Amino acid sequence: MAPSPLSPDRPALVTRLRAAGCVYAEDEAELLIDAADSPEALADLVDRRVAGLPLEHLLGWAEFCGLRVALDPGVFVPRGRTALLVSAAAAVAGPAPAVLDLCCGSGAAALVLARRLAPRWLAATDLDPAAVACARRNLAPLGVPVFEGDLFEPLPTRWRGRLDLVVANAPYVPAGAVALMPPEARLHEAPMALDGGADGLAVLRRVAAGAAEWLAPGGHLAVEISVGQADALCAVLAGRGLEPAVVHDHDLDATAVTARRPV
Incomplete structure (x- = not known):
């Protein structure tokens, strides 16, 4: 039958x-x-x-760290491995921190950190208008502002040197490797969310430079990276006067780097 x-x-x-x-x-x-x-x-x-459309775009949501995050077509899909970035960021954050989520995409990391850290202040930025619209929808119930613009550029200048934690899941795929990514990503997510330039570190170099200025003394930057790029990124961070440390999770096949601005 x-x-x-x-x-x-x-x-x-x-x-x-x-x-x-x-x-x-x-x-x-x-x-x-x-x-x-x-x-x-x-x-x-x-x-x-x-x-070949991503399952999350079809459903209109993605599961991330136990939360259901609304997702619009074309917006970067939060990966399970990024749970390490969130955990690494939470581990170095002090009490009631001022937190910025750079390259926020759907706002998934900010959503989780809002619950784990109870920050006194939390904001997010992204360059992609579609991502900004999606993040605003996710973060509006928490009263978290989402700024549209390039990295730290859209932030009020009075926040310079006052951030306790900057989290960035910036693009780090080398330009030549983007074509090798699964079709779900390379065909249905914004290229600016994937392409990290010739060596994958083009955006992260700018993140490091900005963090050295926008972090408060004793504040931390936390970023996601591939294990093979970690040493090069640490050298970039150290060159900006930051103190880097590498965190790796074999089960998630994930690597994060945290970097402290000295007091």
Whole structure:
């Protein structure tokens, strides 16, 4: 007997998703079924997923550090490995810190840090208008301002030298490697969220330069990086007078670097 319209053929759906390269086909099938309000809507979602659209863009949200983060098409999808960046940032933050989330994307890191740190002040910035709109939607309930502009540029100048923690999931993929990324990322996320220049450190060099000016004495910068780039980034940070340290998580296959501005 064929399945009823309200009871989709789950095995067939899983088989189709797996054939399209979806590693977690069973989980994705359930999420797509839950997101659809009709057989036609489900068929459309599955067709678009098989065509390569990110699951999170289809659902309209991504799970990050236990939170459901609203996500718009084209906006950078928060990765599970970025949980290390958030943890590393929280570990070096003092009580009630003033926090800035640079290159905030959807605002996922800021959402988590708002709950973990209870900052006295928290803001975010991004250069991509679509990301800014998405982050504002996520962060508005917390009263967190999201500024549109290049790194520290849109911030009020009175905040210079007063930030306790700057978190940046800036682009760090070398330009020549962007074409090797999964199609979900390189075709459906903003290139500015991925491309880190010739060696992947072009944006992070500017982050380091800005952090040296905008951090308060004793404040910290925390960034995500690949393990193979960590030493080069540490040299950049040290050259700006910051004191870097590397954190790695083998289970997440993730690397973060924190850097303290000396007192």
